[in-house]
Amino acid sequence: MGNSAPIIRIFHVYKRYGSQTALADITLDINAKEFVFVTGPSGAGKTTLLKLLYLGEPISEGHIIVDGMNLTRIKRDRMPFLRRLFGVIFQDYNLIPNKTVYENIALVLEIAGHKRNMITKKVGSVLRAVGMEDRMNAYPPSLSGGEQQKITIARAIAGDPKIILADEPTGSLDEDSAGDIMNLLRVLHARGATVIIATHDKELIRSIPARQIRLDHGHLREDTGSI
């Protein structure tokens, strides 16, 4: 699939939570503009792997290099800029409950320093993309599970990120909505984004031919490589 420059390089990475080893000796490269599934049963370490990439958790051992930056050695004041490379669809949504849907998404753009009218336009367009433009002024707790997930997706793509990390992006969605979201991610991929999706939805994986990385109990069990 085209471009072969690795945007993410993972070298012998371990992640331990106390005595618990969530990831053990993971080594792999992900190229720019790749489309990757990370699979594995519950507790395999999928979410943990994604967290390490955007510095959601510190790395216990090993090195990860993202877009030329070594995450083990990165300076505190560079971290926000690293994080802005990513658009993350969090498994637990992570929406701010007392800000409206609009404010939640606008926040990402404000952080990146965008202008006011540009923000208004952009928020409108991503909400339209996930079919939630009519709930702009709702607060997250007043949305259904699937609706919250859509807002999280809208927030993740609002900043036109280089890399999209999607953690179980369709877990709370019905078949039709899930299909819409996957199409959206494919469009963004076609426009040049690297897309990494953690999921255990076998059907979802079957629906798109893409590289698959399978984890189990923190170990890398299988990597189909770019296809």
Next chain:
Amino acid sequence: MGNSAPIIRIFHVYKRYGSQTALADITLDINAKEFVFVTGPSGAGKTTLLKLLYLGEPISEGHIIVDGMNLTRIKRDRMPFLRRLFGVIFQDYNLIPNKTVYENIALVLEIAGHKRNMITKKVGSVLRAVGMEDRMNAYPPSLSGGEQQKITIARAIAGDPKIILADEPTGSLDEDSAGDIMNLLRVLHARGATVIIATHDKELIRSIPARQIRLDHGHLREDTGSI
């Protein structure tokens, strides 16, 4: 499927959130010891319907009678006892983050007034049933999405409820775990519990022959009836 006495009777029920109508004119009976799927796309009103049953939200219009109690007229001090009829698997887990897994589950039994050593035994057994006995002393935020879901399931069944309400119980689970959980719910059903599962997982619905109630935009679109 055997017993035909309705344990839940819903008469012309409406639920409105401000100007938004989440449920419109729902009328249906659910018999004791039935196994029911509530299906429908995201935002259809599945969660809302379950919430009305356990008084998670007030009913806007109409009547619901659960085990002989009219929810519209129930007295404040009877509500806790109504709620103890139900074991609820919440869509968003609703675990208390600064209590351990053990404490979270034990809470339900303490509330019901059980004895200390009975609580210890029971918590151990439900955690074993969902395969999480080794994480008894972990705090919920340190669990993966699927693990949290399993804890929620364990909590829901700990009190041996008459009625189990499961809101998307397998959304974060891999195929194998999901199968285990469904088997668990079927065993509880066979032992005499009424089971109501809200889900949009078509595969799950196909896997078990049961009554299906389909909602869409708050309207009752289809009810296959007991089979």
Next chain:
Amino acid sequence: MMLMFLKRALLDLKNNPLLHTVTVIVIALSVLIVSTFMLFSFNMAKMITVWESGVRLIVYIKPGIPMAEIETLMDDISHMSGVKNVRFISKQEALAKLAKKMNKQLSLIENLDKNPLPDALEVWINPAMKQWKEIERLAIHIESSHLVDDVEYGKNWLKKFTGILNILRFSAVMMSLIFFLAAVFIVANTIRLVFYSRIEELKIMRLVGATDRFIKMPFYIQGLIQGAAGGLIGIVILYVFFIIMLSSIDIDAVAYSFSIEFIPVKSMIIIIFCSMFAGWLGCYISLRRFLKQ
């Protein structure tokens, strides 16, 4: 049952250490303020009592009244309300006193051939009688006797002083009230903030079938424990300050007529009860709002 609630309350204190520590700190500081002020007022009240025991009237007897009549008068006066005791001062004693007082103008007295001073009574006023007006009324009453020539009272500074002591007393009461109420509300509001941050937890408990009582009791117990802990800590801090202060004051320059003392144990107990009440109140206000929903 109560034991179970106590256990749950303690477990919860363990589960939210930062939250509860901050709450106890705020309570302790509030108690510190109130008890500091109580210490001050208490000692000032003592001081004022010492001063006021110095208020007296001088009753000048008309010349030539026989001693028996004077004694009847003394008896009458000593039964008037507000009078602590009455002492007879003969004209000889008065002159001797005057001579002693006028050390620089002694020649003035030495030049006298007969004692020009009258007999007099010294009437000591009960310190409980605080209003200048009452003292005045007493004086007029005594003056109305046909035996009495004149009544002298109220060195000017003392008169001014009584007024000022009344301001002090009044402001102390006002301030105690303000400080106490403020402290109670600070504590109550702090506990409300803690409560607010835990409202999700309570909602969950309610959804899984907890009764209001089951939700409330551990909160109340916590409120009481935090109030007691904060109160105790506040008083201990004040005591430390007090010891430091005592050792840094030049005691000799200050402590002629009275010594500085720490607030009495009874007041400490009252303070701790009040801070427990405030803790409970904070819970009560927050819970009532929550449980109404």
Next chain:
Amino acid sequence: MMLMFLKRALLDLKNNPLLHTVTVIVIALSVLIVSTFMLFSFNMAKMITVWESGVRLIVYIKPGIPMAEIETLMDDISHMSGVKNVRFISKQEALAKLAKKMNKQLSLIENLDKNPLPDALEVWINPAMKQWKEIERLAIHIESSHLVDDVEYGKNWLKKFTGILNILRFSAVMMSLIFFLAAVFIVANTIRLVFYSRIEELKIMRLVGATDRFIKMPFYIQGLIQGAAGGLIGIVILYVFFIIMLSSIDIDAVAYSFSIEFIPVKSMIIIIFCSMFAGWLGCYISLRRFLKQ
């Protein structure tokens, strides 16, 4: 840029009304306590100054000293440190005064054939000189002059009084310090509690790429706004109390020599700045901990 942060701070105040209201209430109450005490101390200090302006020495001149020498002495004394002014009292004036003072013992003076009193100087002490010892030293210094017969000073009550005023002064300083620190820490801890309840929100902001500055600024602005609002409200409440108090005191019985005044504007401004500082401090402590993670 700053404007954007201000907007975000205000938006957030709108989004968490209960939280911020409770915070402002706690700040207002803390300020109320401190400013009540300041009001009290301020008026007491004024009162003490009024009293102290009454401290003076009487310098008795040896008999037969010519006026010219006395004038030189007066000049010398008036240049000594702590002396406010010096007034000459002739023996005639002294006797007239004595006669007036001794209204009951007048016969005593009427019986005199020559004035036995000496000439004297009245030396008024600067109220800034507060230590009794300093006054004593001054007296000894003056006494060493060959023109001076004796120096009289220190009516006993005033001496006792100076000691007591020093305790008052000392406790006022100690208490101000305690109250001020306690209030600052109450405010800071309250803001910490609010912060604690919002930590999830900040974590999310950080995860989506917010810089420390972006997270911090609105908090600081809020802390300052809340501090200012709380300070203002606290002072207004005190002012209302003050007006009520004034109207309920019997002014005539009290206000001979001085009038009760509200804390000066300068102090109000200081209070508000301090409460803003406390608001900022609370944010600073909490944020430093959070950002270190």
